[in-house]
Amino acid sequence: MIDKKKLTLLIIAIATVVLSKLLKLFTVSYSCGSQSMIFSGVSIIGPFYGFLLSIPAIFVYSLMIPLTCLLIKGSLGFSIFSTFGIPTAGAALSLRAASQVNRKFGVVVLDIVMRIVVPVICMTLFLMHPIGYSSFPYSFYWFVPIVFFILNYNKVMHSKFGIRFSAALSSTFIAHALGSVIYLYSFDTSALLWLSLIPIVAFERLVIAGGMVGLYYLLEGIALIYLKRHRGIRHL
16 A cells, blocks of 8 residues: 555655746846845755655755756856755755654754754854954844744744744745855955845745745645545545
């Protein structure tokens, strides 16, 4: 007998690969000073695997990101080369830990590390840099995962949708924090650049988080329809 959960994940994984190809068509480029930034629909796919994969699988997936970049020679984007997939891996791990409704001790510890420790470290490193110190309001975004962790810990959010959306939004800011710190220490930037990105970041992160949650429910619906038609199963 085929396991329903494994079959569902397989269907979702296949649909995700197809949608990732389609999302590459949605790319927006914008300039800030001398820097050029690119936002693509593919930004949703990387962290989204945190909904699907187990924690060990995410570690394997994370190792595959830089290796894939080297093989494909940059077709996945310059940002992945410059960060070696660390922001994506962090976001996926955070999403996996934070989106669990019934969590074991190890998952709670991982959630604390990803949504408390990582943002604090990133804010500290950002403020230690002269340019980062001059644009300190930019790092205030990284309080978002901490706030959502506290709200979830105190069980303010009860619905599955609320838990998943807060987990998705937290994960996008984890990726944002890690990517920003790596970029700050790797390239010559200015305080004006970081300050000018503040309004853009809010819109970008909300779009990514909403896209991840919407994609999750879309693929879950596709899997549910498939199972109902081919297995006669009413509920997952």
